[in-house]
Amino acid sequence: AQSVAQPEDQVNVAEGNPLTVKCTYSVSGNPYLFWYVQYPNRGLQFLLKYITGDNLVKGSYGFEAEFNKSQTSFHLKKPSALVSDSALYFCAVRRGLNYGGSQGNLIFGKGTKLSVKP
Amino acid sequence: KAGVTQTPRYLIKTRGQQVTLSCSPISGHRSVSWYQQTPGQGLQFLFEYFSETQRNKGNFPGRFSGRQFSNSRSEMNVSTLELGDSALYLCASSFAADLSYEQYFGPGTRLTVT
Numbered sequence: 001a002q003s004v005a006q007p008e009d010q011v012n013v014a015e016g017n018p019l020t021v022k023c024t025y026s027v028s029g030n031p032y033l034f035w036y037v038q039y040p041n042r043g044l045q046f047l048l049k050y051i052t053g054d055n056l057v058k059g060s061y062g063f064e065a066e067f068n069k070s071q072t073s074f075h076l077k078k079p080s081a082l083v084s085d086s087a088l089y090f091c092a093v094r095r096g097l098n099y100g101g102s103q104g105n106l107i108f109g110k111g112t113k114l115s116v117k118p
Numbered sequence: 119k120a121g122v123t124q125t126p127r128y129l130i131k132t133r134g135q136q137v138t139l140s141c142s143p144i145s146g147h148r149s150v151s152w153y154q155q156t157p158g159q160g161l162q163f164l165f166e167y168f169s170e171t172q173r174n175k176g177n178f179p180g181r182f183s184g185r186q187f188s189n190s191r192s193e194m195n196v197s198t199l200e201l202g203d204s205a206l207y208l209c210a211s212s213f214a215a216d217l218s219y220e221q222y223f224g225p226g227t228r229l230t231v232t
Contacts, residue, residue, distance in 0.1 A: 032217050043122070043208055043223035051218045090161065094217045105151060105174050106221065108161040 002027040004093050006109035013081045013116050021076040021112045023091030032094040033074040034106065035065055037087045044090060050074060081116045088113050119145060122211050122224035130230045136197040139227045143190050143211030150192040151221060152184060155206040167192055168215040204231045
């Protein structure tokens with residue numbers, strides 16, 4: 001079964017410091033991995049994805065994520081945090097097989113609340 | 119390009135009633151998925167439609183149903199509402215059913231069942 005774990009319920013960072021939000025996954029086959037952010041009373045916004053190729057992917061708002069197949073991880077990073085980055089972050093996975101009636105939906109982690117203090 | 123829109127944004131219903139939620143995907147997107155978000159269970163997949171066909175369904179009771187129209191707009195229906203159905207219901211669209219495509223989410227419909 002596919003699953004995603006975000007081991008930290010909350011991450012606290014000072015503005016200007018680097019941030020990391022952790023994500024590990026379990027999926028058969030090659031994974032498709034995604035990061036989304038949710039601001040209060042809003043839907044989810046797509047940040048970035050890993051499908052194949054370079055293990056370091058860059059996304060919106062200065063975020064990047066590193067895919068590590070041996071550690072089955074896909075941690076979200078940003079070199080310098082902003083107060084406006086404070087939000088709920090979700091990691092999600094899809095099994096990377098051709099769609100043929102199989103499970104193509106996103107499986108989400110529980111989310112990590114990022115708090116950036118001035 | 120306009121984003122995913124969902125109507126209504128807020129709903130208050132009584133136990134036993136039924137409700138219909140609507141979703142208009144991004145123009146050109148043919149795949150629509152629905153998710154339920156609650157504090158306890160997080161984000162859970164309900165169903166996915168592509169070209170008016172349900173392609174995938176999550177582990178929810180039959181009280182939850184959906185459909186997609188020829189213009190890709192989608193509706194979901196919940197019958198015989200229970201208190202536990204109170205949640206944020208999110209609709210997401212993507213260009214195709216290809217698994218590499220990211221989904222774009224609407225703002226959600228906040229359903230409160232009393």
